[in-house]
Amino acid sequence: MKVVYFSPNDTTRRVTQAAAAAMEPGGEQVDLLKAPLTADLSVGEEEMLVVGMPVYAGRIPGLCLSSLAHLKGNGSPAAAIVVYGNRDYDDALLELTDLLEAQGFRVVGAGAFIARHSIFPTVAADRPDEKDMEAIAAFGRECQARRGLFSEGHPGEILVKGSRPYKKPGASSFRPSGDRTCTACGACAAVCPTKSIDPATPTKTREDTCLACAACIRVCPTGSRAFRGVAYQTARKAFEIKCAAYRLPEAFYRA
Ligand SMILES: Cc1cc2nc3c(=O)[nH]c(=O)nc-3n(C[C@H](O)[C@H](O)[C@H](O)COP(=O)(O)O)c2cc1C
Ligand code: SF4
Ligand code: SF4
Numbered sequence: 001m002k003v004v005y006f007s008p009n010d011t012t013r014r015v016t017q018a019a020a021a022a023m024e025p026g027g028e029q030v031d032l033l034k035a036p037l038t039a040d041l042s043v044g045e046e047e048m049l050v051v052g053m054p055v056y057a058g059r060i061p062g063l064c065l066s067s068l069a070h071l072k073g074n075g076s077p078a079a080a081i082v083v084y085g086n087r088d089y090d091d092a093l094l095e096l097t098d099l100l101e102a103q104g105f106r107v108v109g110a111g112a113f114i115a116r117h118s119i120f121p122t123v124a125a126d127r128p129d130e131k132d133m134e135a136i137a138a139f140g141r142e143c144q145a146r147r148g149l150f151s152e153g154h155p156g157e158i159l160v161k162g163s164r165p166y167k168k169p170g171a172s173s174f175r176p177s178g179d180r181t182c183t184a185c186g187a188c189a190a191v192c193p194t195k196s197i198d199p200a201t202p203t204k205t206r207e208d209t210c211l212a213c214a215a216c217i218r219v220c221p222t223g224s225r226a227f228r229g230v231a232y233q234t235a236r237k238a239f240e241i242k243c244a245a246y247r248l249p250e251a252f253y254r255a
Contacts, residue, residue: 001027002043004071005052006064008033008193008215011115012083015128015136016052019081019111022140023048023147033193033215037067043076048147049105051096052081054118056211057170058090060099063193063211068096073104077147079140080110080160085117086124086243093252094162101158106150109143110160111136111251118214119172119227120239135249142253150254158254172212174227174235178203182224188216 007013053060117123150156189199196206
């Protein structure tokens with residue numbers, strides 16, 4: 001089994017690994033935040049691929065597309081997972097499923113799960129919760145049960161929520177910054193997937209390249225890096241109201 005994920009704020013990793021663990025123990029872990037794929041990764045005919053992506057503006061993160069293009073299936077079973085911050089996943093799950101099917105995989109299950117919003121962490125703050133974890137494990141077990149059922153002769157079909165053409169990709173207008181508590185430890189610059197932090201000036205952020213992924217906030221040992229400002233606080237409050245309803249996990253299976 002291969003388990004591939006991009007998880008700047010760690011929730012996508014947790015969800016993806018929990019689903020994979022319900023399929024089989026172990027597996028090769030591919031963390032795209034630490035090391036984007038630069039060469040093809042071939043998955044065996046009988047081997048399961050589990051891919052987890054966070055939802056960014058209703059799509060999978062554009063930054064991951066070059067890595068995902070290196071995943072090569074050989075009629076291999078796959079599970080597609082997207083993790084979103086309780087607003088919506090729009091076309092992200094369909095996009096990931098289409099991408100894997102086009103690259104030689106048979107997606108046996110596709111799941112959308114909810115987690116703390118990485119830009120507005122007061123939204124879905126306690127997700128994934130116990131019920132989510134049960135749904136994630138059930139998804140993993142169902143994928144495992146279906147993995148051997150589909151072959152050239154019986155290809156099956158999976159219908160996933162979303163529309164084509166996909167939603168136009170968008171970007172957040174918020175950027176994190178550091179404050180006086182910064183000790184210049186360098187952790188934020190080291191983790192940033194877009195090199196938007198100069199280690200010489202770690203309280204600043206390159207506006208044009210930053211994804212707002214919040215990886216720098218997660219690793220900052222002093223709590224120096226954060227989203228700040230009146231516009232951000234206002235947007236956060238509005239988002240808390242807009243996304244207050246408890247959304248449920250969703251899963252789609254090949255039949
Ligand atoms: C740039 C950006 C855009 C996002 N867009 C959405 C969105 O469209 N819908 C949503 O519900 N959550 C959205 N989120 C929240 C993330 O999908 C969610 O917090 C996810 O759990 C992050 O995964 P991670 O913890 O692995 O980084 C967005 C987050 C970021 C950083
Ligand atoms: S500076 Fe931007 S892109 Fe870099 S880790 Fe922080 S939020 Fe992510
Ligand atoms: S991780 Fe935090 S303390 Fe370390 S350099 Fe970055 S802002 Fe400063």
